[in-house]
Amino acid sequence: MPVLxxxxxxxxxxxxxxxxxxxxxxxxxxxTIWHYYNGVQKEEFDRLVQQFNENEGREKGIIVKAFNKxxxxxxxxxxxxxxxxxxxxxxxxxxxxxxxDKVYEVDQMGLAADLSNYLTSDEISEYVDAYMxxxxxxxxxxxxxxxxxxxxxxxxxxxxxxxxxxAATGETEEALSTWEGITRVAESYYKWTxxxxxxxxxxxxxFGRDAFANYMIIxxxxxxxxxxxxxxxxxxxxxxxxxIRKLWDNFYVPYVNGYFGSYGKFRSDDVKTGQLAxxxxxxxxxxxxxxxxxxxxxxxxxxxxxxYPLPNFQGTVPCAVQQGAGMMVFKSEEKREYAATLFLKxxxxxxxxxxxxxxxxxxxxxxxxxxxxxxxxxxxxxxxxSAVSQNLLIGLETANQYRLYTSKPFKGxxxxxxxxxxxxxxKAKEDYSQISTLMSQGAKRENAVANYVTEENFxxxxxxxxxxxxxxxxx
Numbered sequence: 001m002p003v004l005x006x007x008x009x010x011x012x013x014x015x016x017x018x019x020x021x022x023x024x025x026x027x028x029x030x031x032t033i034w035h036y037y038n039g040v041q042k043e044e045f046d047r048l049v050q051q052f053n054e055n056e057g058r059e060k061g062i063i064v065k066a067f068n069k070x071x072x073x074x075x076x077x078x079x080x081x082x083x084x085x086x087x088x089x090x091x092x093x094x095x096x097x098x099x100x101d102k103v104y105e106v107d108q109m110g111l112a113a114d115l116s117n118y119l120t121s122d123e124i125s126e127y128v129d130a131y132m133x134x135x136x137x138x139x140x141x142x143x144x145x146x147x148x149x150x151x152x153x154x155x156x157x158x159x160x161x162x163x164x165x166x167a168a169t170g171e172t173e174e175a176l177s178t179w180e181g182i183t184r185v186a187e188s189y190y191k192w193t194x195x196x197x198x199x200x201x202x203x204x205x206x207f208g209r210d211a212f213a214n215y216m217i218i219x220x221x222x223x224x225x226x227x228x229x230x231x232x233x234x235x236x237x238x239x240x241x242x243x244i245r246k247l248w249d250n251f252y253v254p255y256v257n258g259y260f261g262s263y264g265k266f267r268s269d270d271v272k273t274g275q276l277a278x279x280x281x282x283x284x285x286x287x288x289x290x291x292x293x294x295x296x297x298x299x300x301x302x303x304x305x306x307x308y309p310l311p312n313f314q315g316t317v318p319c320a321v322q323q324g325a326g327m328m329v330f331k332s333e334e335k336r337e338y339a340a341t342l343f344l345k346x347x348x349x350x351x352x353x354x355x356x357x358x359x360x361x362x363x364x365x366x367x368x369x370x371x372x373x374x375x376x377x378x379x380x381x382x383x384x385x386s387a388v389s390q391n392l393l394i395g396l397e398t399a400n401q402y403r404l405y406t407s408k409p410f411k412g413x414x415x416x417x418x419x420x421x422x423x424x425x426x427k428a429k430e431d432y433s434q435i436s437t438l439m440s441q442g443a444k445r446e447n448a449v450a451n452y453v454t455e456e457n458f459x460x461x462x463x464x465x466x467x468x469x470x471x472x473x474x475x
Contacts, residue, residue, distance in 0.1 A: 044359035104409035145326035149362035151284035186259035205261030213421035
């Protein structure tokens with residue numbers, strides 16, 4: 001009898017070890033996920049969720065139900081309503097897509113699960129270190145954000161128009177590796193396009209960028225000054241004036257001269273209308289890069305694109321933003337937290353994560369994804385010279401060779417980033433509009449611009465922006 005009891009006990013403990021939280025195929029647990037993916041990204045995510053449910057999930061006793069809740073801001077607002085239990089709000093999901101600032105806010109309410117309880121140290125080490133560390137934003141080592149797909153930034157160029165420009169002027173693509181080079185080339189492009197018509201000062205802008213705060217934060221960091229620096233548990237503002245002046249000289253100045261521009265909602269829209277020839281945007285937006293240009297007069301022509309790594313300031317260590325929402329699991333019973341983590345681990349296994357990356361434009365999150373042997377079949381499927389393949393290769397190269405950076409979360413972080421996102425970009429746009437008005441009244445461009453590219457104008461803008469940042473961070 002004791003022997004039978006021992007055997008029975010060993011069977012029980014063996015089952016518990018394999019499934020310590022009581023998951024069962026006969027009595028599955030349903031996990032709800034709210035996300036912001038749309039278009040091809042949603043299609044890929046839904047396809048993989050279905051694949052999980054029909055195989056791994058069915059065997060483990062987990063059913064995943066995923067719901068799109070609009071864009072990231074709309075999703076965040078719905079989560080807030082559910083937390084506050086507002087009338088008409090839905091019950092909180094088990095998991096939702098979130099940037100670290102949002103997770104920090106939710107964690108301050110004690111609602112974010114610590115996923116380190118369900119991950120071994122070996123499993124954690126499989127992920128790109130910077131991606132996993134982003135979710136460890138306090139001193140406890142707890143993991144509050146699970147990385148599932150990331151993105152960084154990339155320079156995309158209308159190669160068709162670039163080739164014409166380069167042939168006419170002798171410019172080379174080496175200039176596209178630095179911000180100083182982009183600024184110089186943009187002036188050259190404006191003057192070349194101006195020379196193609198008899199009308200004076202009707203040159204075209206060359207370059208624009210999305211997510212302007214990234215330029216400010218990464219540029220300043222690369223030049224030795226971390227704008228939002230966490231020191232002794234507190235966030236300290238380092239808005240270093242000479243550094244910010246360099247950022248101004250390589251964005252505001254070329255913008256008001258007409259060398260840079262922004263017209264539609266996104267810079268890819270501006271390339272499609274022929275108003276720009278190049279832009280910096282997220283790797284996750286590659287699906288939106290146009291394959292043709294339609295000019296204002298209705299002229300349409302096919303274009304080829306070429307992708308390049310994010311430019312850097314001359315003489316600095318290459319740096320790039322690390323972005324892309326992760327997944328936060330809400331605190332609940334351990335069985336549900338464990339089930340949610342099992343799905344996230346499955347989703348980020350190299351094969352599944354590579355499929356999502358190729359289909360969505362995001363980057364896989366495990367170190368092994370950069371292995372050429374593993375990459376080859378996915379690149380072959382996507383077409384080795386396609387924009388998708390270029391995007392994936394350059395994105396992985398950036399993840400491995402650049403210093404990836406994201407600001408640590410802090411109270412008011414979203415609003416402080418908002419200041420950086422709009423302050424210089426909006427001023428450049430407004431001042432360019434005023435310069436255009438002066439030119440329409442007969443002023444020459446250089447005379448109209450001269451009133452704006454002054455030390456006084458920069459200083460006034462700098463002091464105003466500094467005050468805005470200090471106000472947000474002082475609240």
